[in-house]
Amino acid sequence: MIDDCLVGVDLSVTIGSLRLKNPLIAASGCFGYGVEYADVVDLSTLGAIVSKGLFLAEREGHPAPRIVETPAGMLNAIGLQGIGARRFVDEKLPELRARGATVIVNVCGTTLDEYVDVSRVVSDAEGVAAIELNISCPNIKEGGIQFGCSLNGTFDVVSAVRKATRLPVIPKLTPNVTDVASFARAAEEAGADAVSLVNTFLAMVIDVETRRPKISNVVGGLSGPAIRPIAVRMVYECRQTVKIPILGMGGIADARDAVEFLIAGADAVQIGTANFVDPFIWNKLLAGIREYLERHRIARVADLVGTVDAGERAVGPKGPALQT
């Protein structure tokens, strides 16, 4: 009987050549460089952490105010303030390695060459597990989203970085396009090992008394529970379209939300805004996912991925039927 065999559930997931001990990943831009959180969470217990976005050079980002709250969410335009890839490798990576963190580096660029150069710096360092390609930041003028909003641009960046590194390459896709699945396909065709989605939704908040935008960059990226149903839909669409693994994110605030993304087709999930609200969320999420799997008699979290029962319209891979 499966009940008797089920002494524990297997929470590990596989993202290309990368094996993560569980599907929970700290999202880029929401976890500093990871070291900031070492006092509140054992970094080695996370599936992985994704660094803040890194260019070759240091960046100061936008002036404050950089965030504003919205209904069930927040708008941000930080402007990718960061210490640059080399300083990250020299100053942050050793501590992350010592703490047993699985480190994915979020690579940014204003040009194709910069994406390649940053990827080389990161690839030459010891202890980086994968590259997440930031082709979707809505808040900077050059680079990023200009690649991520064009199918050719997406293909070109992924191809170029693919040739420059042995690490798994995971482009992070923007939701600010008509058909995100076509971008996932372009990434897959260019040799991506997985895709991350979604980045934030371009949005705006105005102070009606002063008639001024509430953040200095005028527009910013919307995140938090408000965007979750749209993100789930986009993960679902991409799951129907590509075979490579998907790192799903967008407003996950508890274990049920994470499970929803897995069912929609995400192989792992990233947590961003919710970590701001509750930096101790990780153990709660893990316990909740474990409880869900046990209650539904599912032995491996990987067996839950893409198991949404959408009737005849479902195209993707099917896992075991849910037992109730």
Next chain:
Amino acid sequence: MPIDVPARVIANRRLSDDYNVLTLDAPAIAAASLPGQFVMLKPGIGFDPLLRRPFSVFAVLRDSTNAAIAITILSKRIGPSTRLIYDARPGHRVECLGPLGRPFTLVQPPSQAWMIAGGVGLAPFATLAEGLRARGVKTTLFYGARRAAELFYLDAFRELDVDLVLTTEDGSAGEHGRVVAPLDRRLAALDAASPVMLYACGPEGMLAATARTAMKHGRPCQVSVERIMGCGLGGCYSCVVPMRGDAGERHNVRSCLAGPVLPADRVIWD
């Protein structure tokens, strides 16, 4: 190492139509808090408001054995979170993460300490005054508010042997005007050989004016800044303050980690 507790509201003292003092059952945070540190509070459940808000620890309450048992926070009702804090009732739970941030650096005698507070910027100075008194530091509070009814806890500061210099914008108590005016005069009158450390907290304009006044008189000044803060732990990079580095270069510094207490002469006030 910060901790997070669902702190029970022990008491809610309303000081005016928009100011209140909330007492939270958070002994471990109370015991670890240093003057100038802050907590991140989430007074409601659910997603509206979504994020926590930073508050200075206003007081650490102790029992008869001197063990820390609770903190209080001084709040001014401005938005949804401070409205929830104003309306909180005993028994309610408030998620309380702390203590966080870099505290004040306390001086030793013979240096004096002059604290400059504007409005709700009074918040970090009760614990600072306690710490300074324990060291035997002569302490003065320059405290400005809109009107007499918004000058709070004057007796509590007097009990801590703090000299008070009060100003109100409407002239209903103390000197008519802003708090930096008497500060400037007193600094001008102070013997150059007599050391003094300035500690300031309040609206941005007041902090900038205090920093300029301190520099004019060649006095050191620590400011406690308030910024829109997403996480309090250095994760979000929303609370940055532009500061000058050693070579004069401009850097955006996270006020949650490098601050909230910052050296006033390094902050770029623009």
